[in-house]
Every structure is written in C-alpha cells, then in structure tokens.
Amino acid sequence: MRWSSTRIVGVVEFTPSPHVDDRGFFSRTFDADVAREAGIDPDSFVQDSMSRSRRGVVRGLHVRLGEGESKLVRCSSGQVFDVVVDLRPNSPTHLEWLSVILDGEKQNSVFIPAGCAHGFQALTEPADTAYRIDRRHDPQEDLTIAHDDPRLAVPWPLPVHAMSRSDAAALPLAELSTELASIRSRARTGGKPVD
Numbered sequence: 092m093r094w095s096s097t098r099i100v101g102v103v104e105f106t107p108s109p110h111v112d113d114r115g116f117f118s119r120t121f122d123a124d125v126a127r128e129a130g131i132d133p134d135s136f137v138q139d140s141m142s143r144s145r146r147g148v149v150r151g152l153h154v155r156l157g158e159g160e161s162k163l164v165r166c167s168s169g170q171v172f173d174v175v176v177d178l179r180p181n182s183p184t185h186l187e188w189l190s191v192i193l194d195g196e197k198q199n200s201v202f203i204p205a206g207c208a209h210g211f212q213a214l215t216e217p218a219d220t221a222y223r224i225d226r227r228h229d230p231q232e233d234l235t236i237a238h239d240d241p242r243l244a245v246p247w248p249l250p251v252h253a254m255s256r257s258d259a260a261a262l263p264l265a266e267l268s269t270e271l272a273s274i275r276s277r278a279r280t281g282g283k284p285v286d
Contacts (some may be wrong), residue, residue, distance in 0.1 A: 092122045094129040097191075099177050099184045101204040103129045105163075105190060109198060121167060121223070131202055135225040136163070142220045144213035147252025150220075151210020152236040152243075152261070154178055155271070156273045157203030160226040165243040166193035169218030171211040172248050176236065179206035180273055186264075189245055196221070206274050208236050212247050234270050235261035 105125065109118035123133035128238045145148060152174065164173060176188040193202050193211070195218075203209050211220065238245065238254070240263040264271070 092119055092125045094125055097175075097189055099175055099187055099189050099207070100182055101132065101191065101202075102175050102207065103202040104176075105129075105200045107198050107200070108131065109196075111191045116196070118139055118166075120200065121163070122197050126163075126202075131161075131163075131194040135161070135255070136223045137222045137227060138222075140222045140224065141167070144211075144218050144220065146213050146216040146218070147249045148213075148218075149210060149238050149247060149251050149254050150164060150249075150258065152176055152208040152238055152240075153210060153265070154208035154229070154234050154236065154274070155226070155229075156232045156234055156270060158226070159232075159274060161203060161205045162201055162209070163202050163223040164209065164211075165191065165198060165200035165221050166195050167198075167219045167221045169213065169215035170194050171213055171218050173201060173211040174190075174209070175201065175203050175244060176208040177206070178202055178208055178271055178284070179204075180272075180274060186242070188245060188258075190245070210238060210248060212251075214232070214248065215286055236267065237261040237263045240264055 109116040126133040179182045
C-alpha cells in the first residue's frame with residue numbers, strides 16, 4: 092500500500108496493491124504503519140460505518156462543526172465520485188475542493204481531515220461506501236452544504252437521481268457564514284494543526 096498527498100492540505104489518498112488471480116482479488120484496505128507514515132494516528136478511529144447508494148444518488152456535502160471529525164473513506168463495492176471541500180478557516184487551501192474516484196476494484200481510500208466537507212455521487216448500481224471515523228456522531232454538530240453551491244461549482248458526473256430531504260434542503264456557503272465560523276482548527280493538515 093502506498094499513500095500520496097493531494098492538492099488539499101492534509102487530504103491523503105491511499106492506494107493498495109491488490110493481488111489478482113483467476114479467483115478475483117485480495118487487497119489490504121488499511122495499514123496502521125502506512126497511516127502513521129502519512130501523519131495519521133490509526134488509533135484515533137472509533138467508529139466504522141457504511142452506506143449503500145443507488146446510481147446517481149448524491150450524499151453530502153457534510154461537515155461536522157466544532158472540533159469536527161476526520162474520516163477515512165473508500166468504496167468497498169462499485170464506484171463513487173468523491174468530493175472533499177476544505178472549510179478550515181486557517182488552511183492555505185481554504186474553500187478549495189477536489190474529487191477522487193473511489194473504486195471497489197482498486198480499493199483506494201481518501202483521508203479527510205476535520206473541518207473538510209465530504210460528499211459523493213454513486214456511479215454504479217449499487218455503490219457501497221465504508222467510513223472509518225475518529226469521533227462519535229453528534230447530530231447537533233452536523234451541517235450540510237448544498238451540493239450545487241455556485242461558489243464550488245462541483246461538476247457532478249451524473250444527473251442527481253435522489254438525495255435525502257436534509258441534503259436537498261441544504262444551503263449554499265454564502266448563507267452559512269455564521270455556522271462555518273464555528274469550525275475550529277482541530278482540523279489537521281497532514282498530522283499538524285492548521286494554526
């Protein structure tokens with residue numbers, strides 16, 4: 092398994108080397124030593140979660156307020172167009188976004204630091220997405236940014252097939268300045284605090 096930095100400070104992509112033969116493949120999907128090498132504390136994760144989405148479904152863009160949460164995300168089966176938006180106020184990549192295709196065959200994953208919003212669109216029918224999260228969920232800290240925010244202009248590759256009611260009702264960044272001001276810089280950049 093190897094890791095690589097992305098253009099968003101602290102966002103790291105992990106790419107395993109699956110063993111492929113006529114039976115299928117075997118792949119390591121997480122390695123604590125490689126995570127440490129990338130500046131991520133592997134012992135910080137406290138929850139694993141999973142979602143299954145139909146083709147065209149968009150989930151997000153979700154962020155946790157306050158101290159936020161960091162997460163390691165991969166598509167265990169199928170394929171998703173994964174999006175990360177840097178909302179950390181003191182980050183040099185503040186308000187930049189990137190996309191990564193997470194693929195169940197490649198088993199690549201992306202580490203998303205606290206203070207970054209995350210969302211994805213399922214490209215296959217279905218797409219299973221696995222999350223490893225470093226804080227227990229507190230719904231009072233949840234915030235969703237509109238997936239079609241004009242400032243971000245994320246080019247979702249498919250027509251949006253379905254969204255949750257809360258995701259569909261999400262506001263754009265321009266209307267969330269008060270809420271976004273509560274994002275603190277526990278948000279990390281490659282293992283180091285932003286400020």
